[in-house]
Amino acid sequence: MSGSLIIQQPGNSVVTDLGRFRGPRFGLPVNGALDQFSARAANILAGNDDGAPLLEITALDFRMRATTDILIAVTGAPLHLTVGGHECQQWEPVSVRAGETVAVRQITGGLRAYLAVHGSVEAPVLLGSCAPDTVVGFGLRLAEGTELKTSRSVPPIRQPYFDLPLFRLGLTRPEFSSHSVVxxxxGPDVDEFGDTAGLLYTTEYTVSARSNHIGLRLGGDLPERQSSAEVLSRGVPVGAIEVPSREELLVLHRGRGVTAGYPVLAVVTSRSLDVLAQARPGHTITFRRTTVPDATAKYRAALRELENLRSTVSTVFALLGIGSQPGWRQLAPAAGS
Amino acid sequence: MSATTTPTPVEVFESGDAALRVVASSPDSEANWSTVHSLAEWLEAAGADGVHGAVPTYDSLLVEFDPGVTSARQVRAFVLLGLRQLDFIGAPARAPREFSVPVVYGGEYGPDLERVAEHEQLSVEEIIALHTAKSYVIRCLGAPAGSPMMDGPDFPLPVPRLKDPRLSVPAGAVAVAGRQAVIAPAVAPGGWCVIGQTPLTVLDATSEPLVPYVPGDRLRFHRIRPEEFAGYVGRKLDAAR
Incomplete structure (x- = not known):
């Protein structure tokens, strides 16, 4: 049974997914949820495929009303979540009855929250992704009164024993702090910075207010390029650390322009990009040097944790009779069905 | 078939846990460009699990992958295999298409035209003549939004970038910087010198592919008068042949 979510207070929110992975070859950034772990976890907790469209809520308070009974999960930065006026837990599936208001308030400690709905929401797709692209003007930015179509309704699930948590899913939640180690x-061009490259690891950097989904700007002692030769434009990875000016370090995130002409000093690991996604202006950051095999191992460990969560959620949902199958199978009917 | 040319030397650099940078390092820039673009096509066609795609530019190729599915080591081996295949089968042949681009030069359409002329110690008319004199090979698709990056016109001197980049450059802006030329497909900030504007629509975000050209295609500019601009608005950039 389909229904709608009516946005009452959009704050700064969009519908997104894990990103437009086919974009870079066409000159479009990958974009998508900046904190990928939290986004995946929200979808898994809501019984969806990791890559299903979900809401990314940045910094500001958010409210919406559901027209049917639904099941949601909210992850990401610590915040105050209420449904129908009652306080609810983050990082857990939460029932919302038809007519109730979901309110996300006081996003603190981090910057971005993720709200997934069982069965997901409808959003326009470009090159296989609904992720907004501010440069080409694509995507679903939520406004007051925006109506999002949902494809599945879930009857309310309420804990019969007062105050006991309904779900014990055993997920290690990420830590949020005003000081992060990244x-x-x-980077492929580290040699161009000579001895000054070491400053990256001995300096405490402060996140500037001019940071966004394209990149974070960090103030502090800056490594300096030792040559001034022109660099031909080339593809730069998400996470690339550049020193484009004498004032700030630039750390590119998922909205980055695909090509650039600055030398790449270092590259943030996939896991630590999630940490940067939650860094607020004024937060401090220190960098720690690691290796590609170690970074890959940590990334895979996080994916295994999410897989464990998925299997726990599937078991619990089956016991509760939520979704005879994972919700995403309904979103993508098999050929010939 | 056998290889007809000497293989171009290539270096592969780590670029984080989810990308590799491949650089062709022969003294022949044409061979470097051809190598990274052929390799990108081979990687796309081969479609290895976990490889998201490849971004070729001039002498360099960024290969992006999912470290949950594959690894930098595996992708490096895959890239080297692709290079061996290219040595064997040669670069894929494709007939380049040519695009004809009407441009209004100067005035509000090209606010930096006079500045460029002054820097080059040429007249405005000479700058326009040089810009429309040749056809340009599209070397790669760049930021923002699939911009056609081209080798620049035959100006005497490289064109310096603006000291204060503009916060917003309109879609269709025709610009030059260094020894490069470009058209802006979408509104974006920019530090290149804008010498004109085309009324054609370059980017169509509702259709795939978003831009009509691919690297290797050619582009030629021709001058139109300001009063002709409106007549072209709404038309898409299309291949002439």
Missing amino acids: EVTD
């Missing part, structure tokens, strides 16, 4: 590997 792991990086040597």
